[in-house]
Amino acid sequence: MIKVENLHKSFGETKVLKGISTTFEQGKTNLIIGQSGSGKTVFLKNLIGLFEPNEGNIFYDQQKYGDLSTSNRTELRKKIGMVFQGGALFDSMTVEENVMFPLKMFTKKSNAEMLHRVHEVLERVNLNEANQKYPAEISGGMQKRVSIARAIVNYPKFLFCDEPNSGLDPRTATVIDKLIQEITKENNITTVINTHDMNSVFEIGEKIIYLQDGILAWEGTKDEIHHSNNKDLSDFVYSSNLFRKVRQAYQKGL
Template sequence: MIKVENLHKSFGDTKVLKGISTVFEKGKTNLIIGQSGSGKTVFLKNLVGLFEPEQGFIYYEDKRYQNLTASERRNLRKEMGMVFQGGALFDSMNVEENVKFPLRMFTKLSNTEMKNRVQEVLERVNLKDVNTRFPAEISGGMQKRVSIARAIVNQPKFLFCDEPNSGLDPRTATVIDNLIQELTKEYNITTVINTHDMNSVFEIGEKIVYLQDGNLAWEGTKEEIHHSDNQDLSDFVYSSNLFRKVKKAYQRGL
């Protein structure tokens, strides 16, 4: 569980986050949505510790981040996994070396133990016989699965995903969505996903946080979106004919 209380973040005179409070639940896929400039990326970067808010608090289970020492923050970082928008794989490393990287940073496992753990997570994300291949030699969907394998190799308590479907075709995007949700349930992770993909919202969104101009404008489940009276949320979510049809079908009980 991650609890956020009255979070503020500014850059110079520009206020980006304006007092956000919410809870991201353990064992669920929690999605952050909103238009460009709404504060989604800044919010996520505060959650992973890349930015420091000037006001407010973030709790990781019972740990208040702002009160942790540098050593305690490093230990907390070991409990986090991150899937970056572009995958962020190291081009000069093969797949096995990429996935092994967090183990080298944060553990004292032997090389054999690391190799076994890497193989375990690669098989879990349905990747076989790719250990010695380099990122440029595999497809975009496979690269995202390698990125997910790397994010879970340390068995994190918290998983953060920044636009995990970016650049993927719809079918592959659905595969990635389902994989992230399966891993969230399987390992009982607190998963937070920053996305603009409405397919993801209705496919795996168990809790949705909608940001608007740096404020938390709405939160609820994917089912509750259909009944929301927040017009800005509706305009954003149902901007395409397809999702307007989804809403009508849902309201008719189809």
């Protein structure tokens, strides 16, 4: 579990995060949504330690991040997996080498042990025949699956995904969503996903927080969105005719 208390972040005179408090639940897919400029990317970067908040606290399983020593932060980092928006794979490395990278960085496993684990996670994401290929030789959807395999190779307790469906067609995006959700359940991970994809919201949004102008304006489940009285949230989520029809059908009990 990750708990956030009264988080503030400013850049100069510009206040980006304005007192956010929430909890991200273990074993669930927790989604952060909001319009461009709402603060969701800055919020995610605070959660993973790329930014230091000006005020407030972040707790990882009751450990206050701000109180951790450098060595303890490094230990916590070993428990965190990250799926970057563009995949962030190393072009000069094979799929196998990309997935092995965190093991080389954070563990003292033998090469044989690392290879065994790499093959395990590649099989889990249905890429067990792509080991020796380079990122340029595989599709965008396959690259995202490699990124997921790399993120989970070191048995993370916390998984962060930044726009994991960016650049994917709807069918492939659904596959990626389901894969992330399945892995979250199987390993009881606290998963936090930063997304603008409303398909993801309604497919896997077990807990959703909506940021607006740096404030947590709403939180709840994908089903509770349909009954929300927050007009800004509704305008954002149901901006397309398709999702407006989904809401109407849901409210009619169809």
